[in-house]
Amino acid sequence: MIAIIDYGINNLDSVKNAFDRLEVDSIVTSDFNIISRANGLILPGVGTAIEGMRNLKKLRIDKLLTSEVRNGKPLLGICLGMQLLMDWSEEGNVDCLGLIDGTIEKFTNKLKVPQIGWNNVKISNFELPITNQIAQNSYFYFVHSYICKPTDANIVVGTTTYGQEYCSIMKQDNIVGVQFHPEKSGKVGFQLLKNIINYFISLC
Amino acid sequence: MLTKRIIPCLDMTEGKVVKGIQFVNFRDAGDPVVLAKKYDEQGADELVFLDITATVDNRNILLDVVKRTAKEVTIPFTVGGGIRTKKDMQLVLRAGADKVGVNTGAFKRPALISECAQSFGTQCVVLSLDAKRIGNQWNVIIDGGRTDTGMSAIEWVKQAVKLGAGEILLTSIDARWYEARI
Numbered sequence: 001m002i003a004i005i006d007y008g009i010n011n012l013d014s015v016k017n018a019f020d021r022l023e024v025d026s027i028v029t030s031d032f033n034i035i036s037r038a039n040g041l042i043l044p045g046v047g048t049a050i051e052g053m054r055n056l057k058k059l060r061i062d063k064l065l066t067s068e069v070r071n072g073k074p075l076l077g078i079c080l081g082m083q084l085l086m087d088w089s090e091e092g093n094v095d096c097l098g099l100i101d102g103t104i105e106k107f108t109n110k111l112k113v114p115q116i117g118w119n120n121v122k123i124s125n126f127e128l129p130i131t132n133q134i135a136q137n138s139y140f141y142f143v144h145s146y147i148c149k150p151t152d153a154n155i156v157v158g159t160t161t162y163g164q165e166y167c168s169i170m171k172q173d174n175i176v177g178v179q180f181h182p183e184k185s186g187k188v189g190f191q192l193l194k195n196i197i198n199y200f201i202s203l204c
Numbered sequence: 205m206l207t208k209r210i211i212p213c214l215d216m217t218e219g220k221v222v223k224g225i226q227f228v229n230f231r232d233a234g235d236p237v238v239l240a241k242k243y244d245e246q247g248a249d250e251l252v253f254l255d256i257t258a259t260v261d262n263r264n265i266l267l268d269v270v271k272r273t274a275k276e277v278t279i280p281f282t283v284g285g286g287i288r289t290k291k292d293m294q295l296v297l298r299a300g301a302d303k304v305g306v307n308t309g310a311f312k313r314p315a316l317i318s319e320c321a322q323s324f325g326t327q328c329v330v331l332s333l334d335a336k337r338i339g340n341q342w343n344v345i346i347d348g349g350r351t352d353t354g355m356s357a358i359e360w361v362k363q364a365v366k367l368g369a370g371e372i373l374l375t376s377i378d379a380r381w382y383e384a385r386i
Contacts, residue, residue: 013300017275047325114327116371117206118249139207141280143327161205184280184302186244 002026002197003038005065005081007055009047015078018183022190024197030059040200041065041073045080046143049104050092052084066097074174074200075099082170082177083148091146100172102150109163113145121158121168121180128157129202130169130176130195138188140168140180148179174203209249213373214239216285217257219265237272244277251281252373254305254332256348258286267299274300282373284332290319297324305332305373308346311353311360314367321368331369333357336377349377 004015006028019026026042027034035041043065045052056062069075077085084096089104096104107113120137147166150156158169160179168179176196182189214221214236221233233239240251253273255266263286270283283296284305293304304324310316310331320329334349335342335357342357361372 013274013298014302017300018278020275021278046327114325114370115206116327117209119206181280184278186247186278190278 001034001038002040002042002200003035004028004042004044005035005061006030007045007052007059007061009045009052009055009080012044014181014183015042015044018190018193019197022194022197030061032064035061035064036068038073039204040197041068041075043075043077043081043084045078045084047080048091049080049083049089049096049146050094052080053089053094053096056084056097062097066099069099069175072174072203074203075176076196076200077175077177078183079144079179079181082179083146085175085177086148086150089146099175100148100150100155100170100177101152102148104146104148106146107163111163114143115145115162116143117141118185119160119162119180121160123158123169125157125171128171129199130171130192131157132195133191134188134195140178140182140185140189140192142168142180144179148177207249210247211250211252212239212243212248213252213254215254215256216266216269217255219269222256236269237276240273240281241276244279248279250279251277252305253281253283253285253301255283255285263292263295267295270296270299270301282330284330284373288313288316290316290323293320293324297328303328303330303371305330306369307332307334308348310364311344311346314363317364317367317369321370326368326370329369330371330373331361331364332373332375333360333364334375334377345377 012028083104085099086102087098118139155170155172156167157171159165160168170177182192221236223233280302282303283301287306288309296304334345336345344353344355344360
C-alpha cells in the first residue's frame with residue numbers, strides 16, 4: 001500500500017486518481033500508523049515551501065517522514081514535494097526536510113514565472129528502472145517558480161531547460177523526486193509513475 | 205523548452221457540451237466526461253471547461269462533471285463559469301480542477317483575482333477574457349457575450365496580470381463564427 005501524504009495542500013486527489021487508474025493500492029492520509037505501515041510514500045504538493053513545511057511540522061509528519069525514509073522506505077516527491085526533500089529553500093528562507101543535500105532557489109532567468117506548461121526532460125541515466133520506456137526528451141507538465149539544486153550531481157537523472165538548465169528528475173538511494181506532475185502528463189507521465197511504483201515494490 | 209499547447213475548450217450548459225456561434229444558437233454536442241476522455245486519448249495537452257450559463261442551480265452539476273472528469277483524464281484541466289468568490293474557486297479546485305477561469309466575476313470585482321492568487325497561487329488563476337472588436341480597439345465583453353464594458357482588452361489584461369492572473373484564455377467573439385479561439 002502506498003501512502004499519499006495529506007498535509008493540507010491541494011492536488012492530492014489527482015495523484016490518488018492516477019494511482020486508482022494504475023490499479024495501485026493507495027490512500028490519502030496523515031495518519032502515523034498508516035504512514036508507518038505503508039510500503040512506499042508519496043509527497044505531492046502545490047504551494048509554497050514555507051506553507052508546506054509549516055503544515056508538515058504542525059502535523060509532526062516531518063520527523064516521521066525523515067526517519068521512515070532514512071530507514072529505507074521508498075519515497076517519491078512530486079513538484080513542491082520534491083523541493084521539500086532538500087536542505088533549505090530560498091522561498092521564505094525556510095529549512096526543509098534535509099533528506100537530500102542541496103537547496104531550492106528561484107529561477108534566475110528573465111522568463112515568466114511560474115513556468116506553466118509542457119517542457120521536455122533530457123534523461124542522463126537510462127540505466128535506472130525508473131526511466132524504463134521513457135523516450136529521451138519526453139514532454140511533461142510543469143508548474144513552478146523554484147528549482148532544486150542538489151549538491152551531488154550524480155543523483156540527477158533528468159534535466160529541463162527553461163532559460164537555464166535544471167534538475168527535473170532526481171534519484172538518491174530509495175528517494176525519487178520529480179519537478180513536474182507525472183499524474184498530469186498523459187501517457188508518458190503514467191508510464192513514469194508505473195516505473196517508480198514497480199521500483200518501490202522491488203525494494204520491499 | 206516550453207512547447208505550444210493544444211487545448212480543446214468545451215462550452216457547457218446544464219452539464220452538456222454545447223456548440224454555439226458567437227455565443228448564440230447552441231446545439232448539444234454531448235457528454236463532457238466522454239468528450240474530455242476522447243480528447244485526452246487523442247493527445248490534447250490540456251482541457252478547458254466553461255460553464256457558459258453558470259447559475260447557482262448549475263453549480264452542483266458542474267462540480268459533479270468536474271469530479272467525474274478528474275477521474276478520467278491524465279492532463280491538466282481548467283474550469284470556468286460563474287466564479288464570483290474565493291469559495292466558488294475552492295469548490296472547483298477541490299472537485300479536481302487544476303486551474304480556475306474567472307471572467308465576469310473578476311471584471312466586476314478585480315480583487316477576486318488577487319484573493320484567489322494569494323490562496324491558491326497564480327498558477328491556478330486563469331483570466332478568461334471575451335473580446336470583441338469595437339471601432340479601433342478590442343473591448344472586454346462580459347455576461348457571456350452580452351455586455352460591452354467599453355474597456356480595452358489590453359488594459360484589462362495588464363491589470364489582471366498585476367493582480368495575479370497566471371494565464372490568459374482569450375476568446376474572440378467575432379471569430380467564434382468560425383469556432384476559432386485565438
